[in-house]
Every structure is written in structure tokens, then in C-alpha cells.
Amino acid sequence: MSQGTAGRVAPKLVATSRQRPLISGDRLFRAIAYGAAALIMLIAAVFIVALFIPALPAITKFGLGFFVSRTWDPVRVQFGALPAIYGTLVTSAIALLIAFPVGMGAALFLAEDARLRLLRGPLSFAIELLAGIPSVVIGLWAFFILTPLMRDNVDPFLKQTLGFLPFFQGSASGYGFLTAGVVLAIMVLPIMIALSRDVIRAVPLALREASLALGATDAETIWSVVLPYARVGITGAVLLSLGRALGETIAVTMVIGNRPEISASLFSTGYTLPSVIANEFTEAVGNVYLGALFYLGLVLVVITIVVNVLARLLVWRFTGSEPTAA
Amino acid sequence: MSRPMVRILVDRFFGALIAVSVMLAAVPVLVLLLFVVIKGLPGLLTPGFFTDPPFPQGVPGGGVFNAIIGTLVIVGIGSLLAVPIGSLIGIFLSEYGRNQLGDAVRFISDVLTGLPSIAFGIFGYTVVVLTTHHFSAISASIALAVLMLPVILRATESALVLVPQSLREAGLALGAPRWRVTLEIVVPAALGGIVTGGLLAMARAAGETAPLLFTAFGNDIVQTNPFQPMGALALTVFRNALVPYTNLQDQAWAAALLLVMLVATTNILARVYVRRIQR
Amino acid sequence: MGQLISIRMQTETARRVEQDADPEIKLDARQVNFFYGDFQALHDASLAVQARRITALIGPSGCGKTTFLRIFNRMHDLTPGTRATGEVLLDGHNVLSPDVDVIQLRRQVGMLFQRPNPFPKSIFDNVAYGPHMLGWSKARINQVVEESLKDTGLWEEVKTRLQRSALNLSGGQQQRLCLARALAVEPQVILMDEPASALDPIATLRIEELMQDLKQRYTIVIVTHNMQQAARVSDFTAFMLMNEKRAGEVIEYGPTDDIFNRPKDGRTEDYITGRFG
Numbered sequence: 001m002s003q004g005t006a007g008r009v010a011p012k013l014v015a016t017s018r019q020r021p022l023i024s025g026d027r028l029f030r031a032i033a034y035g036a037a038a039l040i041m042l043i044a045a046v047f048i049v050a051l052f053i054p055a056l057p058a059i060t061k062f063g064l065g066f067f068v069s070r071t072w073d074p075v076r077v078q079f080g081a082l083p084a085i086y087g088t089l090v091t092s093a094i095a096l097l098i099a100f101p102v103g104m105g106a107a108l109f110l111a112e113d114a115r116l117r118l119l120r121g122p123l124s125f126a127i128e129l130l131a132g133i134p135s136v137v138i139g140l141w142a143f144f145i146l147t148p149l150m151r152d153n154v155d156p157f158l159k160q161t162l163g164f165l166p167f168f169q170g171s172a173s174g175y176g177f178l179t180a181g182v183v184l185a186i187m188v189l190p191i192m193i194a195l196s197r198d199v200i201r202a203v204p205l206a207l208r209e210a211s212l213a214l215g216a217t218d219a220e221t222i223w224s225v226v227l228p229y230a231r232v233g234i235t236g237a238v239l240l241s242l243g244r245a246l247g248e249t250i251a252v253t254m255v256i257g258n259r260p261e262i263s264a265s266l267f268s269t270g271y272t273l274p275s276v277i278a279n280e281f282t283e284a285v286g287n288v289y290l291g292a293l294f295y296l297g298l299v300l301v302v303i304t305i306v307v308n309v310l311a312r313l314l315v316w317r318f319t320g321s322e323p324t325a326a
Numbered sequence: 327m328s329r330p331m332v333r334i335l336v337d338r339f340f341g342a343l344i345a346v347s348v349m350l351a352a353v354p355v356l357v358l359l360l361f362v363v364i365k366g367l368p369g370l371l372t373p374g375f376f377t378d379p380p381f382p383q384g385v386p387g388g389g390v391f392n393a394i395i396g397t398l399v400i401v402g403i404g405s406l407l408a409v410p411i412g413s414l415i416g417i418f419l420s421e422y423g424r425n426q427l428g429d430a431v432r433f434i435s436d437v438l439t440g441l442p443s444i445a446f447g448i449f450g451y452t453v454v455v456l457t458t459h460h461f462s463a464i465s466a467s468i469a470l471a472v473l474m475l476p477v478i479l480r481a482t483e484s485a486l487v488l489v490p491q492s493l494r495e496a497g498l499a500l501g502a503p504r505w506r507v508t509l510e511i512v513v514p515a516a517l518g519g520i521v522t523g524g525l526l527a528m529a530r531a532a533g534e535t536a537p538l539l540f541t542a543f544g545n546d547i548v549q550t551n552p553f554q555p556m557g558a559l560a561l562t563v564f565r566n567a568l569v570p571y572t573n574l575q576d577q578a579w580a581a582a583l584l585l586v587m588l589v590a591t592t593n594i595l596a597r598v599y600v601r602r603i604q605r
Numbered sequence: 606m607g608q609l610i611s612i613r614m615q616t617e618t619a620r621r622v623e624q625d626a627d628p629e630i631k632l633d634a635r636q637v638n639f640f641y642g643d644f645q646a647l648h649d650a651s652l653a654v655q656a657r658r659i660t661a662l663i664g665p666s667g668c669g670k671t672t673f674l675r676i677f678n679r680m681h682d683l684t685p686g687t688r689a690t691g692e693v694l695l696d697g698h699n700v701l702s703p704d705v706d707v708i709q710l711r712r713q714v715g716m717l718f719q720r721p722n723p724f725p726k727s728i729f730d731n732v733a734y735g736p737h738m739l740g741w742s743k744a745r746i747n748q749v750v751e752e753s754l755k756d757t758g759l760w761e762e763v764k765t766r767l768q769r770s771a772l773n774l775s776g777g778q779q780q781r782l783c784l785a786r787a788l789a790v791e792p793q794v795i796l797m798d799e800p801a802s803a804l805d806p807i808a809t810l811r812i813e814e815l816m817q818d819l820k821q822r823y824t825i826v827i828v829t830h831n832m833q834q835a836a837r838v839s840d841f842t843a844f845m846l847m848n849e850k851r852a853g854e855v856i857e858y859g860p861t862d863d864i865f866n867r868p869k870d871g872r873t874e875d876y877i878t879g880r881f882g
Contacts, residue, residue, distance in 0.1 A: 013698045013705050013713070029505030033422055036414035037431050040479075043472055044434045050452035051445065105347020123352055130355045132589050134533025136563045137582040141358050143567050144365075144575075186354045193351060217333055219340035240440075247442020249536040250564060274444045278539055297448050301441060308440030424685075492722040495680060496783065500735040500790055501712030510734075515725045 058291030072260035079292035087270035094181025103192030131190035139251035175257035199233030236314030249274035369580025403467035416482020447537035463556035466542035474527035481523020485516035525596035637691035661839035669853020715787035721779035723771035735790035777808025
């Protein structure tokens with residue numbers, strides 16, 4: 001240390017307490033970032049409480065009997081969730097029955113099919129477009145266009161061909177479980193396709209090539225190698241779609257008919273958990289009536305959380321990454 | 327028929343099935359958009375649609391000025407809340423979140439993503455409407471902000487994670503404190519992804535109806551005070567569709583078209599922005 | 606054997622290190638041990654780096670030379686679960702001591718990385734980033750940016766497009782820009798972690814020439830996997846190797862000429878002559 005470094009005075013390495021600010025910028029910024037993280041935890045906690053509080057009058061009054069009661073009678077202030085739960089399950093089941101095969105086909109096309117490659121871009125674009133259309137717009141379209149189509153064409157045809165089944169009997173107004181199911185099918189297609197496509201793409205190429213090299217056709221390879229391998233991931237995709245279908249509100253409210261009925265006939269009008277809330281909120285008077293609506297909301301949230309967590313676990317376990325859609 | 331023949335036929339049949347499902351998947355989108363444009367365009371071009379408030383039921387004419395203002399105010403305030411908080415949480419996840427707290431935040435964000443939109447309405451209703459005793463645009467903004475949060479924070483996190491570690495090291499090696507490196511180097515480098523996330527979240531929020539039913543509630547008067555009930559385009563579509571007056575139904579279609587255009591524009595903006603940033 | 610001869614010829618013609626009677630030690634690492642969790646990556650590594658000389662760290666990959674280098678400005682702090690023991694004295698102050706202000710330390714000990722890593726900002730803003738952070742006046746920033754770019758030979762190439770993005774520069778230019786960026790905060794030591802490994806031979810030559818200019822004013826420590834490069838540019842060389850527990854050790858350290866021509870340790874000889882890894 002004979003000579004200074006080029007005449008410059010070296011700054012002190014060890015900051016004295018006077019130089020060191022009480023709170024360093026790094027600590028402050030870290031605290032802010034952690035604060036933001038704490039905020040979302042707080043929001044989640046408040047969210048849970050916020051779902052409970054307005055439902056309390058109904059929870060105390062009806063308890064668990066709420067789930068098995070078919071009555072939905074604002075006049076006598078008697079409420080049960082069964083019709084709404086039934087409607088939610090039936091419409092979601094119809095949606096998946098339609099969307100699953102169609103979605104798988106489209107996903108296979110996007111991920112596998114070497115033919116008509118040029119169509120992939122437009123199809124992907126159309127699917128993304130559909131995912132972005134607000135549900136109220138789909139509801140409007142379904143209300144004015146799909147409902148008459150179902151009433152005048154689809155329902156009579158089903159009655160004629162499959163009328164011996166209890167599902168396709170009775171008068172058809174165009175509103176009801178079936179129409180709501182079709183609308184939901186359209187709405188969950190984007191998720192179903194995007195997720196299944198990712199899952200199918202995650203199947204190792206070597207597996208396919210091994211199968212094709214044994215002389216299997218494309219169809220045989222997909223059927224006996226790709227789909228079995230992707231089974232877990234596809235189940236996850238279906239569950240995520242189910243989660244979306246269960247909670248869809250506005251479009252279903254516009255076409256389901258909004259009556260607390262439990263009927264085997266899919267032509268029948270009905271209710272779903274979210275559509276009861278959306279439809280009756282403005283006219284609900286009294287703590288118990290309002291409380292019953294929010295009790296339904298609570299049930300809905302619990303069901304969707306269970307389905308979603310399950311789905312994410314499956315998709316995550318399969319592709320090793322986050323679901324890209326949804 | 328020989329066995330190879332059968333196998334080839336099955337293969338063909340399988341291919342045909344796939345083609346049919348592609349059509350079934352694509353056709354509804356096209357039909358839907360076609361109808362929205364055809365049925366919405368006349369209403370959109372009617373004089374007064376953009377500038378008049380709704381007229382009373384049965385009176386011809388009227389517009390959706392109240393709803394346009396409402397959607398802009400509600401989504402605007404919601405974004406002002408959600409974008410800064412969401413990106414901060416994203417920064418937390420990427421820069422400090424490799425721990426259990428980070429995993430907990432990611433889990434909560436995933437759960438929020440999967441919640442039905444109506445749940446956010448109930449949240450806004452209990453937290454704001456019940457405590458202030460009246461419906462308001464601000465309660466809708468808060469509900470939508472929570473709905474937007476997961477989209478923004480995940481987009482921010484994935485954009486930040488993609489910034490090369492060597493860039494952070496370069497900044498730190500110059501003697502820059504970590505917070506300045508994060509804000510001045512890492513965040514600008516990831517801005518494309520963050521902005522895209524924000525725009526996509528805004529597009530989604532603008533189209534939501536269910537949360538507004540319990541919060542903004544709707545208002546036929548042009549209202550700019552965020553502490554008062556307010557109309558919104560999505561509410562106009564929902565309510566007018568169910569009313570037996572053709573001029574109001576036409577407005578519903580036109581408002582739907584406007585909403586689709588708004589959402590599509592935001593989406594396209596997001597893409598164009600990303601492309602410009604990347605260049 | 607051809608390689609050996611060429612390396613020896615290079616060091617033969619290399620500048621003789623003036624033998625200071627009392628050499629100034631700028632950076633003095635004493636028995637540094639380094640751990641990733643339970644795994645020991647460095648074992649008793651010592652190195653006395655002379656001021657205004659170029660010291661090269663060589664050795665097979667995985668021998669811990671980059672790890673060693675990154676301890677000198679505490680870059681290892683960024684990796685969670687790591688721990689360094691021993692002393693690294695910078696002008697007599699132990700940089701590993703917990704009361705050291707890491708930010709001050711890194712301003713005095715700059716770094717150049719394996720791959721050019723310019724910020725996605727303009728050329729000017731890249732160099733001005735450090736000075737701007739230090740709160741210098743505009744005039745002083747402008748001056749230091751120009752000087753740093755001149756010191757790295759970039760000024761004539763970029764002076765008309767200072768506001769253009771740094772990402773449009775060639776790889777060699779980017780690396781020189783990163784060097785200018787490091788010089789702008791007026792450090793005393795510059796650590797270089799294989800700075801030319803991503804560059805073509807001509808760009809590599811530019812960097813090596815620059816190092817000769819810069820050592821008039823700066824102390825330089827360079828990690829390189831390229832023995833010819835070490836022989837060409839450095840005044841001192843340390844040869845590192847993994848021990849049987851896979852922890853890096855400094856095997857031999859001395860004037861570059863001695864290490865390449867008169868190695869004392871058989872393992873150094875083996876490595877230099879290519880009989881090794």
C-alpha cells in the first residue's frame with residue numbers, strides 16, 4: 001500500500017453507522033414486496049369471511065338440511081339447495097358430454113394431425129377469440145338465436161328419435177337444462193382444447209415413433225399409446241373445464257328458465273347455483289332470503305375450489321408446468 | 327375384407343371424426359360473431375347510441391352513454407388498484423418468492439383464478455356495499471380488481487422469471503442495490519409481458535357481468551361519481567335482452583358488439599405492444 | 606507437444622514482470638473455504654493479487670475458479686445456501702466480514718461476465734447506469750461515459766448512435782460496452798469471468814489488448830479455460846484443481862512465466878502439457 005490508486009481516494013468499505021441509513025432501500029423494497037404478498041393473503045382471508053357473513057342467517061336457520069330440501073319458496077321463507085345443485089350438475093354434465101369429444105378431436109388435430117396444417121392457425125385463433133368473448137354476449141346470442149333453434153328443431157328431433165328415454169320427454173320451450181348445457185359446452189371448449197392440446201403435446205415423441213415404427217396407423221397410435229399416456233393430464237383438463245362450467249353465471253341465467261324444478265327431462269326449465277343468485281338477488285328481501293342466496297354462493301365456491309385444486313394437481317403432475325389456459 | 331383394409335378404414339374414420347370435431351369447435355365462434363355483428367351494427371349506427379342515456383321503457387331511441395362511461399370508470403379504477411398491486415406481488419414471487427410464502431401466494435392466486443366470477447360480486451357486496459350501505463361503482467372496481475389480480479401477478483412473475491439472471495448480476499456487480507436493479511433493469515426488461523398481462527386482465531374485467539349485479543348495480547342516469555351506482559355495457563346487454571321492447575333489445579345487441587370490439591381491441595393492443603417491445 | 610512449445614514461446618516474448626522489491630498486494634485471499642450447503646467447493650484457497658497486474662486463474666472446468674472469483678466481490682451472496690470462510694482482504698479490509706457494505710465493495714471491485722450482458726437500454730444509458738446511481742452531475746456523467754467508451758475503444762464506433770439500443774451491437778462490441786459500464790463507476794479491481802468465451806478470435810484479441818492498457822490503472826483478475834490466453838495476457842497465474850473430495854484448491858501460484866515454463870508441481874506440468882483432462 002505504498003501508493004494510492006491513481007490519486008483516487010477509496011471509499012470506505014465499512015459504512016459507519018452515520019453513513020448507513022436507518023432503513024436501507026433494499027429493506028424498504030423487500031418490505032413492500034412482502035407487504036403485497038401479505039395483502040393477497042389478507043384478501044383471501046377476507047374473501048372467506050365475506051362469503052360466510054351474509055350467508056349466516058340462512059346457515060343458522062336451515063343448517064345441513066339446506067342440501068336435501070327441494071323447496072324454494074320465498075313466500076313462506078323456506079329454502080333448499082337441491083334444485084339448484086341438481087341443475088348445476090345436470091347442465092355441467094351435458095356440457096362435458098358435448099365438449100369432451102369435440103374438444104379432444106380439436107386438440108388432437110392441433111397437436112397431432114399432420115394433415116391440413118394450414119388450418120391450425122385459424123382454429124387456434126378462433127378458439128382464443130371464443131375464450132375472450134364475454135359470457136353475457138354468448139348469453140345474448142343463446143337467448144335470441146339458440147333458444148328458438150332448440151325449440152323448433154333440435155328438441156323435436158330428439159323427442160322423435162330418443163323420446164322413449166325419460167330425458168327427452170315433455171314439452172320443450174327452448175329454455176332449460178339442455179340449452180344451458182349446450183351453451184356451457186361452447187363456453188368450456190376453449191379451456192378443454194387448450195389444456196388437452198398441451199397435455200397431448202407433452203407425450204414423448206419417442207413413444208409415438210415407437211408405435212408408428214411397429215406399423216401402427218395414426219389412429220391406432222393415438223388410441224393405444226398417446227391417449228392412455230395422457231390420461232391423467234386429460235382428466236385434469238376435464239376437471240378444469242368442469243370448474244368453469246359449474247360457476248358460469250350470466251349465460252346460463254339467460255337460457256335455463258330460472259325455475260326451481262327437478263325433472264328428468266332435459267327439456268325442462270331449471271336453476272343452477274349461480275343463476276339463482278344472479279336472478280333473484282335484486283328481488284330478494286329479508287335476511288333469510290338473501291342469506292339463502294349467499295349460502296348457495298358458498299356451496300358453489302367450495303365445490304369449484306375442490307374441483308379446481310384437484311384439476312391443477314393432475315395437470316401439474318402430468319405436464320410438470322402450470323396450466324396455460326384458465 | 328382383409329384386415330389391413332379394415333385398419334386403413336378405421337384410420338380414415340378416425341381422421342374424419344377429428345375433422346368433424348374441428349368444425350364443431352370452430353362453427354359456433356363464427357356463427358356467434360356473425361350474429362353479433364349483423365344484429366349489433368344497426369344499433370351501433372343509430373344516432374344517439376353513443377351520446378344519449380337510456381330513455382324510459384317504451385320510449386323509442388336512447389343510447390348507452392351511461393354504460394360506456396360506467397364501464398370505463400369501473401374498469402379504470404379497478405385497473406388502477408389491480409395493476410400496481412398485482413405487479414408488486416409478481417415481483418415478490420419472482421425476486422423473493424422461492425419459499426413457502428411464495429408457494430402459498432401462488433396457490434391462492436390459482437384458487438382465485440378458478441373461482442366463479444359471481445363470487446367476486448359477493449365479495450364486493452359484503453366488503454363494500456354492506457359496509458357503506460349502498461351500491462357503488464367503487465365496490466364493482468374492488469371486486470373486479472381482485473378478479474384481475476391473479477392474471478396480472480402470474481403474467482408479471484412469468485415475464486420477470488424470463489429475464490436472464492446475468493442481467494441482475496450485471497447490475498449488482500456495479501454496486502447497485504437490489505431494489506434499483508429490480509425496478510430499473512429487470513422490470514423494464516420484462517415490461518412487454520407485464521403490460522400484456524394488465525391488458526388481458528382489463529379485457530376480461532370489462533366483459534364481466536355477474537360481479538356487477540351486486541356492486542355497481544346499474545344506473546340509467548349518466549353517473550361519474552364512483553361512490554354512486556353506475557351502469558355498465560355488460561349490464562346493459564344483460565338487462566335489455568330480457569325486456570320486451572325491440573329498441574332496447576337492439577341496444578343490447580349493439581352494446582354486445584361494442585363490448586366485443588372493446589375486448590378485441592384490448593387483446594390486439596396487447597399483442598402489438600409485445601411485438602413492438604420485442605423488436 | 607506443439608501446443609506446449611507455442612505456449613512457452615508466447616511467455617518467452619511476454620513482458621517481463623518488473624520485480625518490485627515491495628509489491629503492493631491489492632487483494633489478498635487467505636485460506637478461503639466455500640460451501641454450497643454441505644458440499645465444499647473450495648478448500649483453503651489462497652491468492653495474493655498484486656496491484657495493477659493481471660492475474661489469471663486457470664484449471665479444468667469444475668475446479669472452482671469461477672466460484673473463487675465471485676467471492677472477491679461477494680457475488681456468491683446471491684446464491685442462497687452458500688457460505689464462505691477465511692479472509693479476502695481488499696486493501697487490508699476483509700470483504701467477507703459481515704459489516705462490509707456489499708454495495709461499496711462492488712463499486713470498488715467490478716465484474717465482467719462470460720457472456721456480454723448489456724442492459725436492454727441505450728448505449729449511453731448502459732454506461733451511465735452506475736454513475737447515475739451514484740448521483741453524479743449530468744456533466745460528470747457525460748464526461749465519464751465518453752472516457753469509459755474511449756478507454757474501451759468504442760467511442761469512435763458508437764459516438765453517433767449513443768441513444769440506440771445496446772442490443773444492436775455485435776457480441777464483441779457488447780462485451781466492450783459491458784467493460785465500459787464497469788469502468789464508469791471507477792473501480793480499483795476488475796474481475797473477469799472468461800470474458801472472451803462467447804467471442805470470435807478478433808473480438809477476443811481486442812479485449813486482450815484492452816486488458817494491457819487497463820492494467821496501468823486497474824488490478825485485473827481473469828478466469829479463463831484457455832491456457833494460451835492466460836499465457837498471452839497475464840503477469841501471474843494460479844493453477845487450480847479439484848481434490849479427491851471435489852473441492853477446488855490452488856495448486857500453484859506464481860509469475861506466469863514460471864508457471865508455464867518451470868512449474869514446480871507435477872500436476873501443473875501435466876495440465877500445461879495437455880496430459881490432463
